[in-house]
Amino acid sequence: MKEINVGYGNVKKVCIGENKPLVFIGGPCAIESKEHSFKMANLIDKICSKLKIPWIFKSCYDKDCRSAPDSFHGVGIEGGLKILSEVREEFNIPVISDFSEVEWAKDTGKVCDFVQVPAYLCRQTSILRAAAETGRPIHLKKGQFMSPWNMKNSVRKLESFGCNEILLADRGTFFGYNQLVNDMTCLPIMKSTGYPVCFDATHSIQLPTSMGNISGGQREYIPNLVRAAAACGINALFMEVHDDPPKALSDSNTVLDLEYLEVILTHAKAFHNLKMELQNIYGEDNVHKR
Amino acid sequence: MFTKDNNILVKDIMLNLESFPIVQEKLILKETLEKMNQFKLGIACIVNPKNVLTGVFTDGDFRRLLLKEQKPLGQLFMEDTIDVSRKKFISIDPSEKLTRAFDLMESKKIWDLPVTDVNCKIIGLVHLHPVVKALI
Numbered sequence: 159m160k161e162i163n164v165g166y167g168n169v170k171k172v173c174i175g176e177n178k179p180l181v182f183i184g185g186p187c188a189i190e191s192k193e194h195s196f197k198m199a200n201l202i203d204k205i206c207s208k209l210k211i212p213w214i215f216k217s218c219y220d221k222d223c224r225s226a227p228d229s230f231h232g233v234g235i236e237g238g239l240k241i242l243s244e245v246r247e248e249f250n251i252p253v254i255s256d257f258s259e260v261e262w263a264k265d266t267g268k269v270c271d272f273v274q275v276p277a278y279l280c281r282q283t284s285i286l287r288a289a290a291e292t293g294r295p296i297h298l299k300k301g302q303f304m305s306p307w308n309m310k311n312s313v314r315k316l317e318s319f320g321c322n323e324i325l326l327a328d329r330g331t332f333f334g335y336n337q338l339v340n341d342m343t344c345l346p347i348m349k350s351t352g353y354p355v356c357f358d359a360t361h362s363i364q365l366p367t368s369m370g371n372i373s374g375g376q377r378e379y380i381p382n383l384v385r386a387a388a389a390c391g392i393n394a395l396f397m398e399v400h401d402d403p404p405k406a407l408s409d410s411n412t413v414l415d416l417e418y419l420e421v422i423l424t425h426a427k428a429f430h431n432l433k434m435e436l437q438n439i440y441g442e443d444n445v446h447k448r
Numbered sequence: 449m450f451t452k453d454n455n456i457l458v459k460d461i462m463l464n465l466e467s468f469p470i471v472q473e474k475l476i477l478k479e480t481l482e483k484m485n486q487f488k489l490g491i492a493c494i495v496n497p498k499n500v501l502t503g504v505f506t507d508g509d510f511r512r513l514l515l516k517e518q519k520p521l522g523q524l525f526m527e528d529t530i531d532v533s534r535k536k537f538i539s540i541d542p543s544e545k546l547t548r549a550f551d552l553m554e555s556k557k558i559w560d561l562p563v564t565d566v567n568c569k570i571i572g573l574v575h576l577h578p579v580v581k582a583l584i
Binding site: 310 | 476516522523526531532
């Protein structure tokens with residue numbers, strides 16, 4: 159299993175891989191302002207420090223996949239990257255953002271320690287090439303329309319463009335219309351590519367565009383899914399977090415209320431550690447020999 | 449009628465490297481099957497980047513795989529060929545007598561026998577039809 163190392167310069171380095179501590183990737187879906195980003199980074203950092211969980215601040219400068227034209231689109235690349243840069247300097251934590259235009263990749267990679275490829279764009283060759291060319295580790299989300307085994311094609315594309323630090327994430331799979339389902343077998347299947355895997359809990363409970371022109375969500379299932387994913391051997395957990403979800407400018411129906419972050423991370427870490435402990439005693443799962 | 453005392457060597461009748469499927473370990477199974485179709489042979493030889501033979505995959509292996517694995521065909525097609533191939537296999541030296549190759553193929557009930565050099569690099573393939581032709 160390959161490891162990926164996130165963090166350049168002076169920030170705390172975060173290693174994601176097998177037999178490593180569970181890594182948390184989180185923050186508000188969209189960058190709303192410098193003040194809000196700082197507030198969230200500070201509050202999440204306190205929780206992660208208390209729980210001794212290495213973490214990466216996530217927030218995006220552009221939300222190009224909104225359903226409605228008048229939904230909040232983001233603060234823009236220039237202002238957004240400036241805020242992310244200030245967050246990493248202030249808190250010494252690595253930061254991640256996605257990008258949805260090829261020409262944004264270079265600047266995103268200059269600032270961000272970790273570069274994310276959005277699920278909807280996970281098989282776009284030009285996006286994958288641009289992501290790989292940043293030289294940063296890549297967080298590649300499985301498209302809701304993709305089978306986990308077909309993600310190997312995207313992995314091979316990234317590898318062919320020179321990237322060999324990839325984190326593969328599940329964020330749910332379309333189940334009919336306006337609904338997602340999590341097939342937990344996708345985690346070991348994606349892990350069989352040789353790269354670590356991540357579970358995106360807050361997008362997994364999304365009901366895509368279920369409210370006409372915005373997405374709904376069923377937050378009540380976040381804890382169940384997080385425990386299940388941790389038991390399946392994820393290496394990182396992704397959740398979007400907000401201190402006041404009803405007022406969140408993006409994904410207000412799915413972001414986790416900060417109030418619950420500590421307890422969910424506590425559960426996740428406990429399940430992750432138990433999985434590692436059992437694996438170290440009994441070895442790898444192997445009930446279907448070839 | 450076979451004349452088993454003849455002195456034909458494996459290297460005299462083996463198929464050369466351009467005449468049978470040789471695939472890299474990470475080629476997906478679907479593409480390996482296509483290569484086997486292309487050459488109309490029931491074997492693919494799997495090699496590492498140094499051309500060392502690391503596995504073989506045959507029509508029989510594919511039949512057994514289909515019956516054993518319950519995964520969707522789309523998923524099976526995406527497997528790296530090395531992961532579904534046979535890692536314990538026999539091969540023969542090019543300087544061996546062809547009669548020896550024939551006996552080996554008969555005893556193992558196989559139609560194709562990879563030929564490797566002292567470093568286990570693939571250098572050819574003994575296919576049953578040319579063997580029979582040479583020995584008759």
